[in-house]
Amino acid sequence: FRARDTGRENQRSMIRRHEPLWLNALLMRVAALMTRRFLVPRLASVEEGLRVLRPSHVHISGPGISVGRHVHLHAERDASIHLSTWALDGNSPRIEVGDYTIINPGVRVIAAERITLGAGCMLATGAYISDADWHGLYHRAFPPGTTAPVTLGDNVWVADGARILKGVKVGDNAIVAAAAVVAENVPANTVVAGNPARVVKELDPQAPATTRRDLFEDLDYLVFEREYLRRTLRDNTLAGYLRARLIPRRGD
Numbered sequence: 654f655r656a657r658d659t660g661r662e663n664q665r666s667m668i669r670r671h672e673p674l675w676l677n678a679l680l681m682r683v684a685a686l687m688t689r690r691f692l693v694p695r696l697a698s699v700e701e702g703l704r705v706l707r708p709s710h711v712h713i714s715g716p717g718i719s720v721g722r723h724v725h726l727h728a729e730r731d732a733s734i735h736l737s738t739w740a741l742d743g744n745s746p747r748i749e750v751g752d753y754t755i756i757n758p759g760v761r762v763i764a765a766e767r768i769t770l771g772a773g774c775m776l777a778t779g780a781y782i783s784d785a786d787w788h789g790l791y792h793r794a795f796p797p798g799t800t801a802p803v804t805l806g807d808n809v810w811v812a813d814g815a816r817i818l819k820g821v822k823v824g825d826n827a828i829v830a831a832a833a834v835v836a837e838n839v840p841a842n843t844v845v846a847g848n849p850a851r852v853v854k855e856l857d858p859q860a861p862a863t864t865r866r867d868l869f870e871d872l873d874y875l876v877f878e879r880e881y882l883r884r885t886l887r888d889n890t891l892a893g894y895l896r897a898r899l900i901p902r903r904g905d
Contacts, residue, residue, distance in 0.1 A: 672889060701723050710732075712736070713737045721749075747768070759780075771804075772807045815832060
């Protein structure tokens with residue numbers, strides 16, 4: 654892992670971040686305070702390392718939502734994250750988010766029974782997971798309709814705009830391609846795509862691989878992140894940050 658070698662390459666190849674290092678640290682502290690004040694009390698349980706970017710755009714509602722270790726939620730102003738359970742007719746719905754999972758902007762996870770996300774899952778922008786129909790074919794006035802638990806194994810990647818429907822089990826290391834609609838179980842170590850989703854590729858479970866768990870267990874993620882931000886933001890100034898926001902130039 655060439656963290657030191659790739660830092661400047663990434664800075665040149667990506668749209669620049671203009672905030673100075675001290676401002677980034679201040680914004681992260683504010684986000685952490687907002688997370689503890691407004692989001693953590695809504696969770697049934699939460700382990701160490703919860704990180705939320707733009708916590709005001711993360712909506713957690715309903716009982717039985719638990720979050721494991723080093724879970725990251727990254728919301729945007731125009732793409733909120735929703736983790737919701739619906740307690741109807743005396744049921745006890747649950748959402749369980751496994752260790753090291755990352756949930757990106759616009760993701761919706763909505764449970765009337767039970768949704769379980771394994772360790773190291775990655776939910777890309779706009780992904781949707783639900784364990785219910787929410788209305789019956791003939792009796793549409795009262796939710797939740799038919800329900801069945803949804804389970805994602807470890808290290809599952811759900812790509813942009815994919816949909817995972819009730820009763821589905823996704824095996825370890827599987828990939829759900831962008832915009833796929835998954836209504837049947839997904840075998841481990843496969844890629845599924847399409848509507849309805851079908852297996853389009855099999856993955857070699859013995860091939861060298863890196864997971865989000867590795868970022869924390871083999872590579873000290875927090876140390877890596879601090880070093881990366883120090884290199885990337887160290888030359889930024891408040892004046893440059895304000896100029897980029899108020900009078901942007903090409904490449905900003």
